Amino acid sequence: MARFGFFGEALPDIDLEELKGRLIVLEGTDGVGRSTHIGLLKQWLENNGHAVLDTGMTRSPLAGKRLKQAKEGHTLGGITMSLFYATDFADRLENEIIPALRAGFIVLTDRYIYSLMARAVVRGADPEWLREVYGFALKPDAIFYLRVKIDDLVTRVLQSTGFDYWESGMDLHMGEDMYESFVSYQKWLLAEFDKMVENYGFQVVDASGTIEEVFEDLRSRVERAVAKNGHHS
């Protein structure tokens, strides 16, 4: 029996039996330290002899560059934006993630369909529709949801890059004030993520501690996910 499965309708021309690697997802809102931990996990896994592919959103060769430009121009409608992200995701899934899984790699991905769905729902897309659209996604081996409270998030963002247009959800026109918009938008996203915890079997990781503490927790969870054999429940 194949280890992997799809959420909904299958991708054409994919033999699930061939996929031998592991698919591990890190999710969470902006600024929770996903990329830091992916970097650390990658190094640790490689030191232990695993081949690792790390990947993230809006990096696909097909649509990644254009997606960035379109965002800068702020000209995308809500449905268009959702589908542009879905295209980009499909390109990465078929051309990066699946080949790597076929070759036996551990794939660490910075966000997955959950972030894409949360952002789209907040922008008015129908949740049921999104589930159908993303039905072609592979079910991951493990989804680690790095969760912090909104206050911690504000502090972290202020310490790093500051508020940006998209992370503050300014395209939703909730108000002129970037701080207030950021708080409302990120709270909204957190609520969407919290709804998904049960539906999609997220493992909630408390990300409010130090980098070392969070990494310690993540590492033991990843260890278990990698050791796990057999197919998905």
Next chain:
Amino acid sequence: MAGGMKMYGKHRLPGRLFVVEGIDGSGKSTQLMLLQKWLESEGYVVYFSEWNSSPLVQDVTKRGKKKKMLTPMTFSLIHATDFADRTEHHIIPPLKAGAVVLADRYVYTAFARDVVRGVSPKWVRDLYAFAVKPTIAFYFRTPLDVAMKRILGGRDAIKYYEAGMDLGLSDDLEESFRVFQGRIIEEYEKMVDEFGLVAIDATRSIEEQQAEVRRIVTEALTGTKRTRIRRWLDLASLAKPSQI
């Protein structure tokens, strides 16, 4: 997406949406162009929308096609993205304003092409669930041989994806085109009942087809907004040199 996301058949918009569908060489674009001329001469506010025309997505599609980097899935999704942009910017706003919107190809093109490429019929229908249901969708029914003759008789060369060369049906472009378009026809035929497409016999003369199209469109136009009736003679008189 203010007011939530509306699904196929649930939009309530004052305008009218007429679409033409059919394989390449069915003559649908000619028929739509003739319909547009007539509607304009009758004083309707007409807005024309083409498949694959949004500038936003166009270069991604072009690049993907040129480099042959599209899989059936990304081919499907990139066209759906383009179609979403068209819907949000070029179809819904004019329909809200009460205009007559004409579309050369619509969601049914995607349903036919993507399914022939191996994408799940259910998935692709769900994908396009945000589309506005057309007032009338015309399907120009053409036997493959007739379409082949029209296409090979001139126009541009057959393109890689149009011929379904990505499916590996045949190394010969013309043969691949024939097999691919034949399968597209099968998909269209299934959709006639499923979506109530209005089939037009595209082997008849252009004039006969246009007369039928206009008759059907006329019935569906009751209550549609018109500006003043502007005929070409009015324009001709404007172009005359003024008499002193």
